[in-house]
Amino acid sequence: xxxxxxxxxxxxxxxxxxxxILQRNPIHxxxxxxxxxxxxxxxxxxxxxxxxxxxxxxxxxxxxxxxFIFVIMLLTLRKDEFGQEKRKFQRIFAIxxxxxxxxxxxxxxxxxxxxxxxxxxxxxxxxxxxxxxxRLLFTDYLLPFEIASILLLIAMVxxxxxxxxxx
Amino acid sequence: MVPVSYYILLSGVLFSIxxxxxxxxxxxxxxxxxxELMLNAANLAIIAFARNIGSLTGQVIVFLVMTVAAxxxxxxxxxxxxxxxxxKSVNVDDGNLMKW
Amino acid sequence: xxxxxxxxxxxxxxxxLINGIFGRKLGKNxxxxxxxxxxxxxxxxxVKVFFELLSLxxxxxxxxxxxxxxxxxxxxxxNISFLLDPLSGVMLLVVTGVGFLIHVYSxxxxxxxxxxxxxxxxxxxxxxxxxxxxxxxxxxxLYLGWEAVGLCSYLxxxxxxxxxxxxxAAKKAFIVNRIGxxxxxxxxxxxxxxxxxxxxxxxxxxxxxxxxxxxGLVTAITLLLFMGAVGKSAQIPLYVWLPDAMEGPxxxxxxxxxxxxVTAGVYMxxxxxxxxxxxxxxxxxxxVIGAVTAIYTASIAMVQNDIKRVLAYSTISQLGYMFLGxxxxxxAAGIFHLMTHAFFKALLFLGAGSxxxxxxxxxxxQKMGGLKGKIPVTFWTVFAAVLAISxxxxxxxxxxxxxxxxxxxxxGNLLLWLIGVICAGMTAFYMFRLLFLTFFGKSRVDESIKSxxxxxxxxxxxxxxxxxxLSVLGGYVGIPKSLGGGNNFEHFLSSVFGEKEMxxxxxAFTEYIVMIISIGVALAGIFFAYRFYISKPELPKSLAExxxxxxxxxxxKYYVDEFYFKIIVNPxxxxxxxxxQFIDIRIIDGTANGLAGMVNWFGGIGRKIQTGYVRNYALGxxxxxxxxxxxxxxx
Numbered sequence: 001x002x003x004x005x006x007x008x009x010x011x012x013x014x015x016x017x018x019x020x021i022l023q024r025n026p027i028h029x030x031x032x033x034x035x036x037x038x039x040x041x042x043x044x045x046x047x048x049x050x051x052x053x054x055x056x057x058x059x060x061x062x063x064x065x066x067x068f069i070f071v072i073m074l075l076t077l078r079k080d081e082f083g084q085e086k087r088k089f090q091r092i093f094a095i096x097x098x099x100x101x102x103x104x105x106x107x108x109x110x111x112x113x114x115x116x117x118x119x120x121x122x123x124x125x126x127x128x129x130x131x132x133x134x135r136l137l138f139t140d141y142l143l144p145f146e147i148a149s150i151l152l153l154i155a156m157v158x159x160x161x162x163x164x165x166x167x
Numbered sequence: 168m169v170p171v172s173y174y175i176l177l178s179g180v181l182f183s184i185x186x187x188x189x190x191x192x193x194x195x196x197x198x199x200x201x202x203e204l205m206l207n208a209a210n211l212a213i214i215a216f217a218r219n220i221g222s223l224t225g226q227v228i229v230f231l232v233m234t235v236a237a238x239x240x241x242x243x244x245x246x247x248x249x250x251x252x253x254x255k256s257v258n259v260d261d262g263n264l265m266k267w
Numbered sequence: 268x269x270x271x272x273x274x275x276x277x278x279x280x281x282x283x284l285i286n287g288i289f290g291r292k293l294g295k296n297x298x299x300x301x302x303x304x305x306x307x308x309x310x311x312x313x314v315k316v317f318f319e320l321l322s323l324x325x326x327x328x329x330x331x332x333x334x335x336x337x338x339x340x341x342x343x344x345x346n347i348s349f350l351l352d353p354l355s356g357v358m359l360l361v362v363t364g365v366g367f368l369i370h371v372y373s374x375x376x377x378x379x380x381x382x383x384x385x386x387x388x389x390x391x392x393x394x395x396x397x398x399x400x401x402x403x404x405x406x407x408x409l410y411l412g413w414e415a416v417g418l419c420s421y422l423x424x425x426x427x428x429x430x431x432x433x434x435x436a437a438k439k440a441f442i443v444n445r446i447g448x449x450x451x452x453x454x455x456x457x458x459x460x461x462x463x464x465x466x467x468x469x470x471x472x473x474x475x476x477x478x479x480x481x482x483g484l485v486t487a488i489t490l491l492l493f494m495g496a497v498g499k500s501a502q503i504p505l506y507v508w509l510p511d512a513m514e515g516p517x518x519x520x521x522x523x524x525x526x527x528x529v530t531a532g533v534y535m536x537x538x539x540x541x542x543x544x545x546x547x548x549x550x551x552x553x554x555v556i557g558a559v560t561a562i563y564t565a566s567i568a569m570v571q572n573d574i575k576r577v578l579a580y581s582t583i584s585q586l587g588y589m590f591l592g593x594x595x596x597x598x599a600a601g602i603f604h605l606m607t608h609a610f611f612k613a614l615l616f617l618g619a620g621s622x623x624x625x626x627x628x629x630x631x632x633q634k635m636g637g638l639k640g641k642i643p644v645t646f647w648t649v650f651a652a653v654l655a656i657s658x659x660x661x662x663x664x665x666x667x668x669x670x671x672x673x674x675x676x677x678x679g680n681l682l683l684w685l686i687g688v689i690c691a692g693m694t695a696f697y698m699f700r701l702l703f704l705t706f707f708g709k710s711r712v713d714e715s716i717k718s719x720x721x722x723x724x725x726x727x728x729x730x731x732x733x734x735x736x737l738s739v740l741g742g743y744v745g746i747p748k749s750l751g752g753g754n755n756f757e758h759f760l761s762s763v764f765g766e767k768e769m770x771x772x773x774x775a776f777t778e779y780i781v782m783i784i785s786i787g788v789a790l791a792g793i794f795f796a797y798r799f800y801i802s803k804p805e806l807p808k809s810l811a812e813x814x815x816x817x818x819x820x821x822x823x824k825y826y827v828d829e830f831y832f833k834i835i836v837n838p839x840x841x842x843x844x845x846x847x848q849f850i851d852i853r854i855i856d857g858t859a860n861g862l863a864g865m866v867n868w869f870g871g872i873g874r875k876i877q878t879g880y881v882r883n884y885a886l887g888x889x890x891x892x893x894x895x896x897x898x899x900x901x902x
Contacts, residue, residue, distance in 0.1 A: 002169055003169055006173065010173075010177045013181060014177070014180055014184070017181050017184045017185070017204055018184055020188060020201070020204060021188030021192060021201060026194055026196050026197055029197050029200055030200065033200050033203065033204065036181075036204065036207070037207060040181075040207050043174070043177075043211060043214075044214055046169070047214050047217075047218040048218055049217070049218070049226050049229070051226070052214065052226055052229055052230060052233075056233070059233055059237055060207070060233070060236075063237065064236070064237060064240045067241070068196065068200065068240075071247060071248065072196055075196075090191070091191050093190075094187060094191045097186070097190070098184075098186050098187040098190065099183075101183050101186060102179060102180065102183040105175075105176070105179035105182070106176065109172050109175050109179065110172075113171070113172035113175075123218075124221070127221065127223070128223070128226060132223055133223060133227065133230070136224070136227055137227060141227050141231075144227075145231075148234040151234065152238050154238075155237075155241045155242050158241075158245070159241040159242050159244070159245040160245075162246055162248070162249055163244075163245040
């Protein structure tokens with residue numbers, strides 16, 4: 001059952017990820033990205049990260065992607081209007097390098113996990129629930145949590161400052 | 168029960184797609200989306216490992232990564248706005264002043 | 268007071284500092300008071316000190332005062348310390364006394380000059396340096412003073428530095444002196460190497476035991492020191508700077524280039540007489556160079572028309588006499604002549620300055636004449652000095668010059684004596700020529716200047732008169748025994764030079780004969796001068812035409828300057844140009860620029876990697892990641 005979910009979701013994720021980078025229209029790319037992020041959220045649920053799955057939907061698929069689409073619409077972008085790629089080697093090398101990268105990742109993964117029994121070591125009952133994660137965030141990881149909030153504040157100020165029209 | 172290595176491979180595929188997108192696309196917004204894709208691939212790997220060893224710390228890390236990603240997107244999009252305002256273009260290749 | 272001898276150099280130093288730093292704000296009156304006052308005070312202290320020295324018994328007349336330690340490094344120890352003995356006492360009086368008179372004179376002479384305070388600060392610095400030179404009790408301090416007077420000489424020759432000729436002359440003086448000083452410094456080092464110390468007392472006490480008389484080492488030391496003396500005292504072959512030094516203001520010529528600084532070489536040799544007496548070869552060389560310089564420059568002086576140049580050559584000639592005296596071992600006579608020469612040569616220069624003052628700066632004697640009645644004080648004082656330098660009996664120069672000639676004669680150096688006598692005749696001739704051309708005969712002064720010929724102010728004439736008195740009477744401290752005197756001067760210095768009873772081969776009668784000969788020669792010189800320039804003024808011209816070649820050679824100073832230029836200066840210049848054009852520009856700069864060019868070239872290739880395209884950079888990043896992963900896989 002779990003395996004079927006994994007297969008379906010990972011297929012959706014890979015296909016839509018490819019669509020993100022292959023669509024000419026940025027709006028389509030953005031929509032494909034939402035699909036990818038949603039399927040990754042589904043995988044999170046499969047991995048018992050319930051809270052993060054909802055965060056993923058709300059923050060990524062909701063806020064972040066809405067921002068992307070806002071910006072795309074704000075800049076009134078049409079299809080890819082840049083014409084012919086001038087540096088041919090860029091595309092060739094990009095494909096070669098990405099392929100190499102992928103192959104290397106495969107080799108490393110195989111090497112790491114080959115012939116080893118992969119089983120779940122230990123899973124508490126409330127693994128991945130908002131309560132468990134919240135307890136951890138407000139006790140052991142309180143300082144990083146607060147710092148993250150300050151980071152968000154700074155990012156907000158920075159974004160406003162950057163996007164402000166100069167007089 | 169899905170082995171962790173499957174998730175890692177999936178994460179690697181998504182990451183490679185993100186790299187490819189970053190390298191071949193010229194639309195700065197799509198380039199930025201590719202970055203988000205790579206970030207999510209990494210998140211997926213962390214969650215999978217966390218599940219494997221049964222520790223919630225990995226989820227905390229992902230939570231923080233998401234926070235940072237949100238901040239990054241806010242600033243990044245603002246920079247894209249500035250870029251467009253200065254260059255009247257969203258082609259990354261138009262930002263090529265930092266060279267010899 | 269003798270314990271406070273350090274005040275003597277300190278006061279001029281203070282004067283230099285005050286005038287040098289605040290001079291422009293002080294006003295001319297205050298500057299002149301400070302300038303003259305400091306030297307005057309140190310003169311008074313010198314007199315006091317001198318009499319205290321005189322009151323001591325003869326054998327105790329040596330006094331050393333360590334002021335403070337200067338350089339202590341291992342066993343190399345040098346103090347700032349002063350030595351007062353009869354020799355430095357005499358020098359002290361001459362330097363401060365004549366220096367003071369010239370300071371006073373300068374107040375009048377330089378009053379209109381813009382650099383008034385600068386002039387006085389330099390003069391004070393010079394007096395300070397000269398006093399350090401004279402009072403030093405070790406060779407290093409002597410060297411300090413030696414270089415410092417050279418510096419002052421440079422500064423004062425080039426005092427009117429806007430004038431190209433003046434700054435050139437200053438450079439020439441400095442560079443030529445440098446050659447001599449090079450030898451001098453080597454000599455000092457050799458002394459240190461030999462004796463392990465630089466104090467006079469150490470060196471001179473050890474000298475007879477360490478050094479072999481007539482040996483190579485002592486000859487080398489004395490020759491090197493003598494090289495310094497040749498430069499500083501303007502002897503052949505390094506005399507060329509002194510005539511050009513006349514570009515400086517006249518009081519400077521009087522003070523530095525006649526009375527004091529140029530005699531430093533003579534003083535130094537007298538101070539080191541123990542070393543020189545151990546090196547007969549050097550002494551012989553000194554005597555020969557002195558004699559040759561004396562007659563050689565006297566011959567040039569006979570035809571020069573520039574009044575200051577005549578005096579300059581005369582100075583070199585008289586210095587030659589002093590060297591001749593030292594060379595025949597008569598150091599006391601050399602110092603005696605140094606003293607009297609300081610009086611009358613300073614007077615002559617100041618007199619010449621007074622004449623220039625009267626004639627609005629005219630230097631050419633052919634454009635003077637008939638000034639006797641118009642500037643009487645100048646005339647009479649210069650006349651006294653001319654008589655003194657010509658060796659007319661009863662004037663100071665007679666006694667000192669005769670002492671030297673007699674010593675040369677009695678030592679058996681007939682040739683040197685003969686040169687000295689001939690040179691005495693030439694001296695008389697050119698000095699009277701100067702006197703006649705300037706003060707007698709018809710006036711040849713330019714019409715424009717003629718109307719306002721005037722005697723100099725009191726502040727200039729009073730020093731002239733005092734110097735005239737000294738020129739006349741200065742010789743009486745050293746009347747020889749044969750003339751009924753006690754030869755007090757030599758006796759006084761004997762505690763320094765030792766009571767050497769010269770073996771007198773000759774009776775007093777011979778001494779009279781020698782004296783009469785030199786008087787006769789001097790009178791002959793005066794007679795010729797009178798004939799040439801008073802009774803038959805057309806004679807010199809016809810003679811010059813008749814003997815055109817020797818005349819032109821003399822007038823052009825034997826073409827020595829041109830010769831030096833050809834032989835030394837031009838090749839050096841060419842060599843320097845070669846170094847500059849080839850070694851410096853081609854090789855050194857070429858290497859540096861070549862390296863930079865190579866870096867530039869490689870950089871030009873390397874910078875192409877930086878395309879400015881973000882995606883190219885990302886490609887590089889990915890390549891890096893791939894390589895790192897490949898490394899881990901292949902490991």
